[in-house]
Amino acid sequence: MGDKYEVIGKLGEGGFGIVNKAKDKETGGFVAVKKQLEYNSEQGIPPRILREIGLLNLLSNPITLFVSMASNI
Incomplete structure (x- = not known):
C-alpha cells in the first residue's frame, strides 16, 4: 500500500x-x-466515509482504533 x-x-x-x-x-x-x-x-471522499472518520476520532479508549491518516492510495 504505497511506500508507507x-x-x-x-x-x-x-x-x-x-x-x-x-x-x-x-x-x-x-x-x-x-x-x-x-x-x-x-x-471527493463520500460523506459516509467522512462521518466514519469523524466518529472514530471522537472515541478515546485503549481498545478502539484511531485514524492516523486518510488518503487515496
Whole structure:
C-alpha cells in the first residue's frame, strides 16, 4: 500500500470495504488499513466515509482504533 505500509494479510471485509493488517515501514508497528469500496474520487471522499472518520476520532479508549491518516492510495 504505497511506500508507507507493507500488507501482511486480510483481517476482514464488510459492506464498506476490506481491512488489511499491515506493517508501517517507518516505525515497524502494525496497523489496520481499511480500503474503501470504489467511489468516484473526482467528487471527493463520500460523506459516509467522512462521518466514519469523524466518529472514530471522537472515541478515546485503549481498545478502539484511531485514524492516523486518510488518503487515496
